[in-house]
Amino acid sequence: MKRRLIVIVTFLAGLYYVLEFMLPPRIGGAPDADGVEAATPVHTRTARYIAYTGLRTDRSPVILRVAEDGSGPRTPIISPHFARHDDYRGARAPQFVQPDRLYYIGLGWDDRTPRACLARLVNGRWRPMPKAVLRDGGPGEPDSSGIGWASVLNDPDADKPWRMWYVGLQGDRGTVCLAESSDGLSWARRGPVRLTQQNGDNPICVNAVRTAEGTVLWTLIEDPSGARRIRTVLLRSDGTSVSGVVTDPVALSLPRDTQIRDFRIGSDQPGLSALATLADGSGRTSIALLRPPLQFPETRLSVVRPSLIAPGPKPTSTILSDIRMQVDDILVVIGSFAVGLGLIGLARVHGKRVVALQKGWPESIAFFLATVAMASFTIYSRTHPEARTWATRGYDLLFYGLFQPLGSSMFSLLACYLVSAAYRAFRVRSFEGGLLATSALLIMLGQVPIGNWLTQSLPPFLQIPKIMAWVLFVNNNAVVRAVNFGIFVGALATALRVWLSMDRAAMRSVE
Amino acid sequence: MNWAERLQRIDNRVLYVTLAVAVAIPVFARVRMPIPPTIETLGAYNAVENVPPGKLVMVQSTWDAGTIGECEGQCHAVIEHLMRRGQPFVIWTSNPASPPFYNRIVEAAAKRHGRVYGRDWVDFGYKVPGNALGFGIQSMARDFPGYMKSDVRGTPVREIPALKGVRNATDFALIVTIGYNPIGEFIQFVQSVYGTKVVFGIAAINSTTTYSYIDSKQIVGMLVGARGGAEYEMLVKRPGRGVQIIMAQSFGHLLIIVLVVMANVSALLQRRSARGVRA
Numbered sequence: 001m002k003r004r005l006i007v008i009v010t011f012l013a014g015l016y017y018v019l020e021f022m023l024p025p026r027i028g029g030a031p032d033a034d035g036v037e038a039a040t041p042v043h044t045r046t047a048r049y050i051a052y053t054g055l056r057t058d059r060s061p062v063i064l065r066v067a068e069d070g071s072g073p074r075t076p077i078i079s080p081h082f083a084r085h086d087d088y089r090g091a092r093a094p095q096f097v098q099p100d101r102l103y104y105i106g107l108g109w110d111d112r113t114p115r116a117c118l119a120r121l122v123n124g125r126w127r128p129m130p131k132a133v134l135r136d137g138g139p140g141e142p143d144s145s146g147i148g149w150a151s152v153l154n155d156p157d158a159d160k161p162w163r164m165w166y167v168g169l170q171g172d173r174g175t176v177c178l179a180e181s182s183d184g185l186s187w188a189r190r191g192p193v194r195l196t197q198q199n200g201d202n203p204i205c206v207n208a209v210r211t212a213e214g215t216v217l218w219t220l221i222e223d224p225s226g227a228r229r230i231r232t233v234l235l236r237s238d239g240t241s242v243s244g245v246v247t248d249p250v251a252l253s254l255p256r257d258t259q260i261r262d263f264r265i266g267s268d269q270p271g272l273s274a275l276a277t278l279a280d281g282s283g284r285t286s287i288a289l290l291r292p293p294l295q296f297p298e299t300r301l302s303v304v305r306p307s308l309i310a311p312g313p314k315p316t317s318t319i320l321s322d323i324r325m326q327v328d329d330i331l332v333v334i335g336s337f338a339v340g341l342g343l344i345g346l347a348r349v350h351g352k353r354v355v356a357l358q359k360g361w362p363e364s365i366a367f368f369l370a371t372v373a374m375a376s377f378t379i380y381s382r383t384h385p386e387a388r389t390w391a392t393r394g395y396d397l398l399f400y401g402l403f404q405p406l407g408s409s410m411f412s413l414l415a416c417y418l419v420s421a422a423y424r425a426f427r428v429r430s431f432e433g434g435l436l437a438t439s440a441l442l443i444m445l446g447q448v449p450i451g452n453w454l455t456q457s458l459p460p461f462l463q464i465p466k467i468m469a470w471v472l473f474v475n476n477n478a479v480v481r482a483v484n485f486g487i488f489v490g491a492l493a494t495a496l497r498v499w500l501s502m503d504r505a506a507m508r509s510v511e
Numbered sequence: 512m513n514w515a516e517r518l519q520r521i522d523n524r525v526l527y528v529t530l531a532v533a534v535a536i537p538v539f540a541r542v543r544m545p546i547p548p549t550i551e552t553l554g555a556y557n558a559v560e561n562v563p564p565g566k567l568v569m570v571q572s573t574w575d576a577g578t579i580g581e582c583e584g585q586c587h588a589v590i591e592h593l594m595r596r597g598q599p600f601v602i603w604t605s606n607p608a609s610p611p612f613y614n615r616i617v618e619a620a621a622k623r624h625g626r627v628y629g630r631d632w633v634d635f636g637y638k639v640p641g642n643a644l645g646f647g648i649q650s651m652a653r654d655f656p657g658y659m660k661s662d663v664r665g666t667p668v669r670e671i672p673a674l675k676g677v678r679n680a681t682d683f684a685l686i687v688t689i690g691y692n693p694i695g696e697f698i699q700f701v702q703s704v705y706g707t708k709v710v711f712g713i714a715a716i717n718s719t720t721t722y723s724y725i726d727s728k729q730i731v732g733m734l735v736g737a738r739g740g741a742e743y744e745m746l747v748k749r750p751g752r753g754v755q756i757i758m759a760q761s762f763g764h765l766l767i768i769v770l771v772v773m774a775n776v777s778a779l780l781q782r783r784s785a786r787g788v789r790a
Contacts, residue, residue, distance in 0.1 A: 019647065030613060057678075089681075089706065108706075109706060145563035145566065169563075170563060170565075173564070173565065312755050324650060324656070325657070327642070328646070328647075328650070332640065335640065350593055399611055403576060403608075404576040404579070404612075405576075407575060407576025407577045407579075407608075408576050408577065408580070410577060411577045411578070411580070412580075416523075418766055418767070419530050419763075419766065420523050420526050421771065422767050422770065423526060423770040423771060423774055424772045424774070426774070426775070427774070427775060427778055429773050436773075437771070441768050441771065444764045444767065444768060445764065445765075445768065447715060447735075447736070447760075447764065448738065448757060448760050448761035449544040449545065449546045449727050449741075449757060449758070449761055450761040450765055452544070452545065452546075452547060453544045453545065456545070466546065469549065471726075472718075472719065472722050472727065473550075473722055477722050477723045480719065480720050480723055481723055
């Protein structure tokens, strides 16, 4: 009965982990089920719609399209593809630029560093370029951690007609920077925009808008307290310095208990409009339509439609992943019981020995002393972490003064055995044995500074560290891969034999 | 018994005493030799050096008393580098005996550089049992706050300033794992899925099977035994236990090489003289 119970529990636990590993945590649901953000109006020759970022916690972000009034189906227009490294981990924050360009932020394959990517409209479909148009900068530059947001303007009056104002990231810190291009494909950095900002202010997103007065930058800024505000500045013709006209902050009338996450200014009839991502108190996001007044300096942004695009239907949970923590906890508790049972078993064996004064009873007393002392010192010092008490001193004495040196001593004994074994067993009796011994001795010398010291005046190819690197990276790697390959092929062959019942005779003999 | 035979039958006690003397010489005589960094150590150093400011680093430390000789220098150098740069990091272990060892190093470095717990570093202590690393690391990579829940002081992850906004493995720029064995699960479940860079710090004996991961760029660097620790300590210009130990190890290796060569030469001479007698 006990055995049957153990088999059933083990089988169920194994089945659970296999299913949990194989099945997705959630099934179905919309591609924007967990949130929407960063929308842009798209007005091509043939269609008008909104492109925005759809978020799912279990998938990479994708760019979706939906009708201008937020109704109708939501279809992906840019999704990650295994052949494109620069948006392999997702695409977000699109910006439509007339007549056929969609700039967006791609999350790269290497370490998800965000970078500016471009898709072109070809035969009514968006075709992403194979490589990013602007990648992260070098170490120390304001965009060394990537590009968080980009706003592209095609300005025919500028030296180079294409200009991109972007939020360069250095860690979590953002800086508004400028890049220029003659074709919108290959960009040259022009450095940070000289915005006067308070210490600790962090730009989140930036939008460049051309007006009769010049280029106006709309910047969403987060202050150290987490509050966000929008400011506008009028730029000089160089694109990096401010002419002096500043609106800070732009008055923002939002629904109660909502915060702005990002916004994108686009042109609309009549004049400008903005699509902003608003988040409520629970973190649920939606895209709202806002409208600024028609002339600069803008001082107000008013919400026209607070929930233009809301997240889509939620997927159905498979439950398996939701209860994962509880199942893990149960296994840890069972494991802890095993530790407790082991302690009880040890106590019984040693207790009997002490009571009967059998051979080795002093060691048994040492066992009890060590267990009780270590447990009581540890429990007391953990429950009184701030107090430097007798228990803390006792713990330090036992752990650092006894346990640590004993553990180190156990491993140190290996050195003695190693010396003795190498001296007695390492005999060269054949050519192959000689090769093995030579490479072993070279590696031993290369692993310590004395190898370098002995050969540092020789030509590089005779220096021991160089030889060691060659042996390890070339010969050793080849052998390790060959052995691993052999092991896996052998395991596959064995599995197939068992599966096809070709090892039935052997199995019967075991039974 | 002639001298060639004698050279092959040196008593174990003599060998042990010779080893003890050889290892003690550099400790007491303060022998110093240049320690140039190898490619694998440079890879580890550059990986930490190139982490963007403010980005989180994860350090998994599983070494304890048995592997203190190989791993203490590695841990010391990496923590020193992170603390000096002010790079926020989390540290945890899958070995219940490990926290007191790494804590001593982390706390000393934090004091030296004026770093604050919760803002510059966070300790999660013993989290994932060693026999369930695959599942644990997979869950942690998928949902870091959900799996780790709270640090050793009981503060929930979401309330720790350094971990503000952390969701999964993508929020970590680098993972450094230091211990006797390489933790391949970080390659399997983190590097290949989320793209987070991984550095191994392991015992020298286990390193031969992991060089292929450097070749395939699945790990960006590796600290090999006491040598890796010593090289990294020299790179961060703070020589410590790693440098001390590698000097002692130098003389130990030299002794083994001398003994092996001596035993082989004497065996060769003995075989030749035996052949001469038969002829």
